Amino acid sequence: MTDGLTFEFANALVKDFEPESFDVVYSRDCIIHIREKAALFERFFKWLKPGGKLMISDYTCCPDEEKPDEFWTYLADRKYDLRPIEEYAAFIRGAGFDVVAEDQSEWFTSILKMELEKLSEMKDEFLKSHSLKDFEDIEEGWKIKLVRCSGKVQQWSLFQGVKPVTNGANGHTNGQTNGKTSDDSKLKEFGEKRKDVESIDNLNSNQFQKFLDESQYKLNGILRYEKIFGRGFISTGGVTTTTKVLEKIGLNKDDKVLSIGCGIGGGEIMMNKKYGAIVHAIDLSQNMLSVARHHVEKTEID
Numbered sequence: 001m002t003d004g005l006t007f008e009f010a011n012a013l014v015k016d017f018e019p020e021s022f023d024v025v026y027s028r029d030c031i032i033h034i035r036e037k038a039a040l041f042e043r044f045f046k047w048l049k050p051g052g053k054l055m056i057s058d059y060t061c062c063p064d065e066e067k068p069d070e071f072w073t074y075l076a077d078r079k080y081d082l083r084p085i086e087e088y089a090a091f092i093r094g095a096g097f098d099v100v101a102e103d104q105s106e107w108f109t110s111i112l113k114m115e116l117e118k119l120s121e122m123k124d125e126f127l128k129s130h131s132l133k134d135f136e137d138i139e140e141g142w143k144i145k146l147v148r149c150s151g152k153v154q155q156w157s158l159f160q161g162v163k164p165v166t167n168g169a170n171g172h173t174n175g176q177t178n179g180k181t182s183d184d185s186k187l188k189e190f191g192e193k194r195k196d197v198e199s200i201d202n203l204n205s206n207q208f209q210k211f212l213d214e215s216q217y218k219l220n221g222i223l224r225y226e227k228i229f230g231r232g233f234i235s236t237g238g239v240t241t242t243t244k245v246l247e248k249i250g251l252n253k254d255d256k257v258l259s260i261g262c263g264i265g266g267g268e269i270m271m272n273k274k275y276g277a278i279v280h281a282i283d284l285s286q287n288m289l290s291v292a293r294h295h296v297e298k299t300e301i302d
């Protein structure tokens with residue numbers, strides 16, 4: 001293992017760290033999987049040093065009452081928990097952070113379009129190691145995502161938080177209350193649809209890990225997405241979005257970073273090699289971690 005870069009199999013909702021032990025908590029397109037958001041952000045707050053930074057990218061969405069049936073089906077199928085950007089930011093604020101939330105859907109859409117073009121250009125090469133169905137599934141999935149983004153059903157957002165140096169100075173309340181109040185009223189109307197989305201409890205690590213490794217992130221699936229996003233990356237924009245997001249954090253050499261849901265490790269390797277940060281990365285998928293460790297051993301990413 002490279003100096004200052006470690007990967008650990010762990011559930012972000014279960015694993016605990018010493019209070020005030022990290023300068024940065026970083027998470028890219030992972031918390032979509034976690035519905036226990038208030039509890040999660042409280043953990044991040046505890047683990048960060050005063051003045052420590054939070055950087056999250058994630059999918060956000062329109063309010064429940066505007067979600068089309070197609071979108072509910074997609075959420076239930078993937079066990080995703082998406083929230084409107086303000087609701088998401090309220091969870092982070094509720095944990096005690098000062099937070100800035102930015103809807104970056106325009107940027108995301110332009111990258112998605114570029115990746116669709118790239119996918120069609122590399123079709124022949126892609127088909128050498130994957131099936132036509134794999135190709136069509138990816139293409140179809142991205143086209144639907146573009147439609148959702150243009151209709152503002154689905155968005156992609158960045159959340160930057162800072163743990164205030166004086167704890168509690170911002171009148172911090174418990175995020176669980178913040179998020180739950182509006183959710184409870186929505187639950188009455190949309191209970192049946194949401195029940196599907198929430199049927200797997202992320203706190204049950206074994207069950208959720210099985211779902212991740214055997215359904216959502218099979219090895220073949222990871223490798224086919226990596227082909228398009230670039231080595232080490234499993235989410236939109238790959239190295240392009242990661243470079244920009246890392247610039248925004250302002251990492252210093254020897255900063256201690258905790259990465260949540262690191263996937264196959266491209267961003268974590270960059271933070272360690274390019275910025276000299278000491279990175280501890282966790283993920284709940286064994287498949288993801290095996291690819292990440294392979295990249296580190298082969299030092300395939302600079």
Ligand SMILES: C[S@@+](CC[C@H](N)C(=O)[O-])C[C@H]1O[C@@H](n2cnc3c(N)ncnc32)[C@H](O)[C@@H]1O
Nearest residue numbers: 011012028030033234235261262263283284285
């Ligand atoms: C879409 S992938 C993103 C991976 C990587 N951050 C990236 O941007 O390329 C989401 C990741 O979150 C991980 N994950 C989901 N729930 C988790 C949890 N409770 N604890 C740790 N990791 C989790 C998944 O296994 C997966 O690797």
